[in-house]
Amino acid sequence: xxxxxxxxxxxxxxxxxxxxxxxxxxxxxxxxxxxxxxxxxxxxxxxxxxxxxxxxxxxxxxxxxxxxxxxxxxxxxxxxxxxxxxxxxxxxxxxxxxxxxxxxxxxxxxxxxxxxxxxxxxxxxxxxxxxxxxxxxxxxxxxxxx
Amino acid sequence: xxxxxxxxxxxxxxxxxxxxxxxxxxxxxxxxxxxxxxxxxxxxxxxxxxxxxxxxxxxxxxxxxxxxxxxxxxxxxxxxxxxxxxxxxxxxxxxxxxxxxxxxxxxxxxxxxxxxxxxxxxxxxxxxxxxxxxxxxxxxxxxxxxxxxxxxxxxxxxxxxxxxxxxxxxxx
Numbered sequence: 264x265x266x267x268x269x270x271x272x273x274x275x276x277x278x279x280x281x282x283x284x285x286x287x288x289x290x291x292x293x294x295x296x297x298x299x300x301x302x303x304x305x306x307x308x309x310x311x312x313x314x315x316x317x318x319x320x321x322x323x324x325x326x327x328x329x330x331x332x333x334x335x336x337x338x339x340x341x342x343x344x345x346x347x348x349x350x351x352x353x354x355x356x357x358x359x360x361x362x363x364x365x366x367x368x369x370x371x372x373x374x375x376x377x378x379x380x381x382x383x384x385x386x387x388x389x390x391x392x393x394x395x396x397x398x399x400x401x402x403x404x405x406x407x408x409x
Numbered sequence: 410x411x412x413x414x415x416x417x418x419x420x421x422x423x424x425x426x427x428x429x430x431x432x433x434x435x436x437x438x439x440x441x442x443x444x445x446x447x448x449x450x451x452x453x454x455x456x457x458x459x460x461x462x463x464x465x466x467x468x469x470x471x472x473x474x475x476x477x478x479x480x481x482x483x484x485x486x487x488x489x490x491x492x493x494x495x496x497x498x499x500x501x502x503x504x505x506x507x508x509x510x511x512x513x514x515x516x517x518x519x520x521x522x523x524x525x526x527x528x529x530x531x532x533x534x535x536x537x538x539x540x541x542x543x544x545x546x547x548x549x550x551x552x553x554x555x556x557x558x559x560x561x562x563x564x565x566x567x568x569x570x571x572x573x574x575x576x577x578x579x580x581x
Contacts, residue, residue, distance in 0.1 A: 283440030314484065351433060352426050366427075369434045 265313065266320050270327035273307050278335075282349070285371065350400045357396035360409065370398050380404040456580060457482050466565075466573040469546075472497045475565050475573050482580045483558050486518055489551040489575070491565055495544050503540045503547060504568035508533025511563040514555055514579075521550040535568055555579040 311324050339346040356367050362374055377396045381387040385408045395407040454462035457480055467474035472494030481487045491505055502525065507517075512533050526537045540547055555561060558581040566572030 279440075283437055283444070285437055347426070347429060352430055354427070354430050366430075369431070 266315070266323040267327045269311055269313060270324045271331060273311055274328055274331050277303075277307070278349070282351075353400060353405075354398045355395055356398055356404070357390065357393050359395075360391035360393055362390060362396075372398060372404070377404060377406075381406045381408075454478075454480065456480055457485065466575050469494075473567060473570070473573065475575060477575050477577070479576065480578050480580065481555055484554055484556065486552050486554050487577075489553055489563075489565065491549045491551065493547045493549070493567065495540065495542070495547055497567060497570075498540050498547070501540050503538045503549070505536050505538065505549060505551075505565065506530065506532050506534070506568050506572065507536065507551075507563070507565055508572060509564035509574075510557075510561040511553070511565070514557040514561045515553045515563070516556055518552040518554055520552070530568065532568070532572070533564065 312320060335349065339349055354366060354370055356363055356370060356372055357377055362377065367374070367377075374390070377393070378387075378390065380396065380403075381390075381393055385392075385406045387393060387406065387408055392409055393406055394409040395405075397405045397407070399405055450456065450461075451459075453459050458478060462478045462480040463476065464479045465474055465476050469492065474492050476488075476490040476492075478487050493503055493505075517534075520536065520538075522538055524536045525539050528535045528537075536551075538547075538549060555577065558579045561577040561579055563575040563577065564572035565575060
């Protein structure tokens with residue numbers, strides 16, 4: 264029971280913390296973000312396992328985490344509200360070539376990042392060639408050309 | 410601006426609810442502020458070693474006092490330092506009694522100086538130390554770790570004398 268509780272608490276705390284951190288955090292993985300993820304994994308490992316390093320405990324922890332993940336994905340699938348709450352919603356950052364500055368600031372996205380996505384995904388050169396730039400729930404930027 | 414975003418939402422058939430997103434950003438900012446408060450509290454000792462956490466029981470004037478951490482984390486080492494005035498000790502042995510929740514909610518990791526012997530009494534675990542030298546203060550460092558989360562009310566003192574009461578909060 265202890266292992267199940269530990270895993271459930273860590274899962275929920277990480278879910279809330281990453282939701283608070285925002286979708287831009289760890290969205291576009293840099294080498295440092297990858298290292299950060301490894302450190303977070305290391306930091307939570309001991310709390311997940313406690314002092315019990317047995318195979319049984321590891322299996323209980325893994326099964327708890329996977330069951331919670333499946334349960335939450337089912338909940339998200341059945342409830343649009345839960346999906347929004349857990350995943351967030353896409354945000355339009357550029358509409359008809361005009362950057363929506365206030366929304367970009369709140370989403371912590373710079374014009375350069377939008378232009379980078381425009382060049383990379385659509386081969387666009389200028390902001391006015393973008394019909395919509397959308398910050399997706401995954402943290403990536405989607406570009407719809409005009 | 411919201412008009413342009415709204416047009417985007419319609420044209421893209423996306424669930425881009427701007428009002429919800431703005432509420433989410435507000436909650437996120439509150440979350441960031443809470444994280445900063447949490448870190449400041451941690452730095453000051455609200456979750457373990459630090460100025461808020463370190464406290465004492467008893468007083469040097471009474472000849473017996475203990476320093477300990479009010480806030481500790483489960484399974485993390487913590488120090489209980491017992492100070493005894495040599496004048497309170499008859500003979501060359503100091504018998505320190507650990508009672509209350511210390512028996513059952515904590516484990517003894519190490520002792521400095523090492524114990525001469527250990528045993529049990531109705532008041533708790535009795536640890537005997539050699540006491541050498543003339544008048545002055547004797548200092549015993551007990552490294553303990555708590556195995557049960559929640560409040561822990563311990564007792565520490567000299568055998569045959571009223572114990573000091575200690576209060577810990579153990580984080581899981």
